Amino acid sequence: MQELTFWKMVFQASFFIQFLMIALLAGSIISWISIFQRWQVFRVAKEAHDEFRERFWSGIELNELFRDTDPYEVQGAERVIYSGFKTFNRIRQKTTDPEPILEGVERSMRIALAEEQDRLHSGLPLLATIGSVSPHIGLFGTVWGIMEAFKSLAGVQQATFAVVAPGMAEALMTTAMGLFVAIPSVIAYNRYIASSESLLNHYENFADEFSGILHRSLITKKAD
Template sequence: MQELTFWNMVFGASFFIQFLMLVLLAASILSWVAIFQRWQVFRLARQEHETFKERFWSGIELSELFRDTDPYEVQGAERVVYSGFKTFNRIRQKTAEPEPILEGVERSMRIALAEEQDRLHSGLSLLATIGSVSPHIGLFGTVWGIMEAFKSLAGVQQATFAVVAPGMAEALMTTALGLFVAIPSVIAYNRYVASSESLLNHYENFADEFSGILHRSLIVRKAD
């Protein structure tokens, strides 16, 4: 009797079950690529946020803070504040009234925040899809395998556990593989969503602080 090992079950499985295993393998590879790519994005985002926070609150003038800023490379809170500062300078050349200036600045920062949200959430939908679909693919393979196992019993006069066990083990293997793919994806998705929301809250706080600074600045100038 052939030993019932993982590789024996893989190579001895039907073509359809092997196809489902390949689909799950591809999903696992995509999942881990997305996990490491998002990990790098969030690691750099946190580092850049801390660096910009130190520079912003160091007392440096805003014009000097953004003097060498490349608008195509800046990200995170720096991008949000830079977008507001650029709009502030543009509108201030046309009017000295605080209301239209602040409205334009806040609108510009809201757009930058939405773009940062899209950047941080990019790739998370793939993890969510893999995490939710993989168990169902595995379950589908299990149901299919059980059906095939029962069909094979039709040609056997006496059904024993030794006859049924290989087919049932092969059928349940796809469910195990589906869970093996889904669990890391779901964990990573939840972790990155929490990290994204935390960073976006920090960015919004920066936007509020910057709006307050500009508001006080405009009120003082108008009073003078």
């Protein structure tokens, strides 16, 4: 009895099934590249946030904290606070009224938060798409393979398991490949979405704390 191996099924599969397998393989490669890229982004973002939070609450003056800041290199909470502080200095030169100053600062920080959200979520829709589409591609290949297997039975006088088994195995192989591609993508997507929401909540809390500091500073100076 001839042994039926994975590679033998791949090379003996129909052209259409091979095309679907290549598409799933390409999806898997793209998915893993995106997973490692996003892992690097979130690792750097977490480290940058912890470092900036430690420097911010060390008692350093804001002017000194942002003295050598490059607006094109900062990210995360540092970018949000830097954006608010820059707006604070600009508006304070025109008015001493706390209300328009704080409104401008909060608007600037909201914009920075939205941009950080876009940066953290970049690439995640691709993972979601691969994770949701891959099983359907595999299922489509399975249905196609089963139809081809049954069509081949029309050419034989006696249908036995040995005749049907290779075609059925070939058909089910695409479903297995689809799941193999989809499962890591879905797991990574859910994990990174949770990490993104956690970081964004930290950034937003940081922005609220910074607004409170500026509000107290403005109220104190106005009272003086």
